[in-house]
Amino acid sequence: MKNAGLIDRTFGPGETQLKSVPGHEEIEIGLVKLFRLTGKMKYLDLARFFVEERGRASGRKLYGEYSQDHKPVLEQDEAVGHAVRAAYLYSGTADIAALTGDPRYVAVLEKIWEDVVGRKLYLTGGIGSAGGIEGFGPPYELGNETGYAETCATIAFALWNHRMFRLTGEAKYMDLFERAAMNAFLSGAGMSGDLFFYPNPLASGGGTRRTPWFKCACCPPNVARFIAGLGGYAYAVADDNVYVNLYGRSTAELATKRGLVRLTQTTDYPWAGDIAIEVASAGPAAWTLRLRIPEWSLGRPLPGGLYSYADAGPGMPSVKVNGKETPAALDKGYWAVTRTWTRGDIVTLSLPMPVRLVRARAEVASDAGRIAVERGPLVYAAEAVDNGGSVSRLLFDPSVLPEPEFRPGLLGGVVVLTGRATAFRMRNGKEDAVPSVLTLIPYYAWAHRDAGGMAVWLAAEKDKIRPAGAGAEPGT
Numbered sequence: 001m002k003n004a005g006l007i008d009r010t011f012g013p014g015e016t017q018l019k020s021v022p023g024h025e026e027i028e029i030g031l032v033k034l035f036r037l038t039g040k041m042k043y044l045d046l047a048r049f050f051v052e053e054r055g056r057a058s059g060r061k062l063y064g065e066y067s068q069d070h071k072p073v074l075e076q077d078e079a080v081g082h083a084v085r086a087a088y089l090y091s092g093t094a095d096i097a098a099l100t101g102d103p104r105y106v107a108v109l110e111k112i113w114e115d116v117v118g119r120k121l122y123l124t125g126g127i128g129s130a131g132g133i134e135g136f137g138p139p140y141e142l143g144n145e146t147g148y149a150e151t152c153a154t155i156a157f158a159l160w161n162h163r164m165f166r167l168t169g170e171a172k173y174m175d176l177f178e179r180a181a182m183n184a185f186l187s188g189a190g191m192s193g194d195l196f197f198y199p200n201p202l203a204s205g206g207g208t209r210r211t212p213w214f215k216c217a218c219c220p221p222n223v224a225r226f227i228a229g230l231g232g233y234a235y236a237v238a239d240d241n242v243y244v245n246l247y248g249r250s251t252a253e254l255a256t257k258r259g260l261v262r263l264t265q266t267t268d269y270p271w272a273g274d275i276a277i278e279v280a281s282a283g284p285a286a287w288t289l290r291l292r293i294p295e296w297s298l299g300r301p302l303p304g305g306l307y308s309y310a311d312a313g314p315g316m317p318s319v320k321v322n323g324k325e326t327p328a329a330l331d332k333g334y335w336a337v338t339r340t341w342t343r344g345d346i347v348t349l350s351l352p353m354p355v356r357l358v359r360a361r362a363e364v365a366s367d368a369g370r371i372a373v374e375r376g377p378l379v380y381a382a383e384a385v386d387n388g389g390s391v392s393r394l395l396f397d398p399s400v401l402p403e404p405e406f407r408p409g410l411l412g413g414v415v416v417l418t419g420r421a422t423a424f425r426m427r428n429g430k431e432d433a434v435p436s437v438l439t440l441i442p443y444y445a446w447a448h449r450d451a452g453g454m455a456v457w458l459a460a461e462k463d464k465i466r467p468a469g470a471g472a473e474p475g476t
Contacts, residue, residue, distance in 0.1 A: 004034055008046050019058040021050050023067050025085045028092025032099065048096050051089070066133060074104055078115040082135040083128030083148075084218075087156030094163035106167060113164060115139075116157075117176065117304035123358060123372055123456065124187070124379050124443055125180030126200050128153045140363040144203035144457055151188030151197060151219040154180050155226045162233050165245070169238065171292045171333025172303045174245040177233065178294065179302065181226075182270060183379045186444035189223045191412055196220050202443075202456040206384065209447060235263065240287040243334065247275050247292075247349075258285035261341075270376045271406060271415045273297070273351035284342045290334035293317055294377065297351045301358055301374065310359045310371060311401065314352035321347050351376070355401045355417060360457075369461035371398050373417060379443045380417055384452030386439035388423055392466035394438065395422040396458035402440060411445040421458075424465055 007027070011018050031047035034040070055062065055072040063069035066081040068089050079086055090109055097105035119139035121127060126149025130137035134150055158180045165173040187200045195210035196219050213220065235252045236243040242254055242261060247269040254261045262280040269275055279289075295302060299313040319328050319335055322345060328335035337347065353376040360367035373380040382391045402419030410416065421438035424431055438458075446454045459465045 001034075004031070004043065008042055012046060012049055019053060019056075020060050021054045021063075021069065023063050023085075024082075025050075025068070025089040025092060029088060029095060032092065032095040035099070044096070044099060047092060048100070051093050051096060054089070066135070074108055076108060077111050079112050079120060079127075079136045082133055083153035084134065084150060084156050086136070087127065087153060087160045091156065091160045091163050094160065094167055098163070098167055109164065109167075113160075114304065117302060118306055121302070121304070121306060122147060122149050122184065122202060123301070123307055123360075123374075124149065124183035124200070124202060125157070125176060126150075126154050126184035126202075127157050131199065140361065140365070142360075142364050143366050144455070145201055145205065147199070147201045147203075149184055149200040149202075151185065151200060152222050154184040154188065154200070155222050158185065158226070158233075166236070169243075169332055171245075172295065174233075174292055175295045175302070175333070178246060178377050179379075181230070182377050183443050185223075185226065187446065188219060189227075191445070191448060196223065197447075202381075204447070204454045206452045206454075208454075209451065241290055241336075242287060243290045243292070244277065245292050256285075256287060258287050259283070261285075261287075270378055273353035273376060275349045275351070277347040277349070279341050279345040279347065280343050281341060284340050286338070286340045288336050288338040289341075289347060290331075290336050291319065291328075291347070291349050293330060293333060293335055294351065295333075296356070296374065296377065297353075301356070305361065306364070307358050307360055307372075310357040310398065314354045317352065318350045319347065320350075321345060323348075355404060357398055357401070367457050369459065369464040370457035371396055371460045372457050373402060373419075373440055375404060375415065375417065378415075379456060380440040381443040381446050381454050381456045382438065382440055382458060383446055383449070383454050385450045386441065387421075388425075388436060389452065390423070390466075391453040391455045391458075393424045394436065394459065395424065395462060395465055396438060396460050397421055398460055402438065411441065411448055414442055414445055416441055 028047045028050050031043045035043040051073055054069050068081050068086050093105050094109055120136050122142060128135050128148045128150055129142050131148040158177045161173040161177040184200050188197045190210045194212055197210050198214055198219055234246040235254055237254050237256050240257055247267055249265055251264045259282045264278040267275040297317050301307045319326055326337060328337050356374045358372040358374055384391050397420040400420050402417035404415050404417055406415050417440040419438040421436045423434045423436040425434055443456055
């Protein structure tokens with residue numbers, strides 16, 4: 001509180017105050033939290049000052065695009081600069097929009113979000129392709145082996161999406177939260193809990209390993225903070241609506257206008273798409289349960305059109321209450337089930353979870369002639385250790401969908417996908433094409449075994465495989 005008071009006295013619009021902004025955004029989020037905790041308007045006013053002063057010279061030298069300080073926030077229309085700074089700025093701005101009701105902030109945030117999701121987002125939910133600035137590159141510049149996708153940027157992107165959900169009530173933002181959390185974020189933290197990635201590329205030549213610490217050690221404590229707070233993102237309450245945003249074994253007690261409601265989820269998600277939710281409340285009460293229906297279960301990997309499925313779609317999701325099919329209206333990406341709920345009611349949501357093949361837009365040159373594989377919310381990857389020592393010399397056969405198989409003894413228990421590929425190998429000076437079994441693991445689980453190549457985007461055209469004799473095993 002003393003530090004916040006010092007900052008409040010030092011910065012602001014007053015004649016004796018500094019009209020400047022932080023080079024690295026995030027204080028805006030903290031100031032909003034202080035306002036909510038204390039009710040003191042000065043903290044919200046200062047957060048708003050930092051947002052609205054950004055991009056305005058006011059007698060100072062601007063930090064430029066790197067710190068989103070190139071023009072006023074309300075005039076910005078695309079994501080630029082350092083990805084962590086940007087997503088924290090957008091998160092803080094969303095907080096201010098929620099508290100002030102200013103629609104201008106919402107319009108700007110939606111426009112920038114569409115720019116990210118439509119042109120600058122990795123399939124894994126990571127953001128920031130340009131390693132030199134740890135930030136956003138030009139539209140559709142999404143290199144795989146060179147991709148940065150910093151762990152902290154993924155966390156910031158998830159936090160921004162959660163705030164956009166709270167602003168709008170739209171499920172698409174929690175779809176992005178889930179994709180980022182289950183893929184790019186989990187990749188950033190080793191299963192042992194003490195090894196971390198700073199960047200999270202989508203391809204590797206084998207030299208990428210997690211480490212216990214970094215000179216700039218922002219990611220490890222941020223990982224701990226994010227994991228500790230995950231329970232707070234799974235559910236939400238607004239008026240007579242109870243939202244289920246994240247699926248997984250859990251129990252939550254939620255305070256609603258109709259009294260305390262307890263929800264208990266039983267599921268093997270993300271390995272299976274059947275989710276049972278038991279409702280317990282003090283007595284019969286009428287309210288609406290809103291179940292997020294992920295984009296991937298409706299035939300689209302993500303909103304925005306940057307990626308699309310290359311194969312035929314699955315069946316539609318279904319919902320039952322106490323074993324009976326229940327009409328449910330899809331509203332803002334949620335199935336809304338309105339009824340008088342009683343203790344012991346059980347809602348069963350079934351999300352078809354077939355293996356899906358993904359293509360990127362033609363503008364994404366790094367992914368041209370390549371296919372990625374998903375199942376449910378998880379993106380998959382090929383590792384050299386499972387595929388004859390090389391992934392860059394494999395030609396994926398997309399005519400046969402890989403088959404899922406749960407292997408409890410592998411990588412803590414994962415669903416593995418096995419498909420077909422052709423391995424090109426040099427023998428006696430000649431290149432042989434050898435039919436091979438392609439093995440894929442969840443992307444988040446890579447780099448936990450022997451060092452070797454990894455690729456999310458698999459060559460589906462012959463000219464995309466690594467030429468023979470081109471050197472060490474690369475990524476793509």
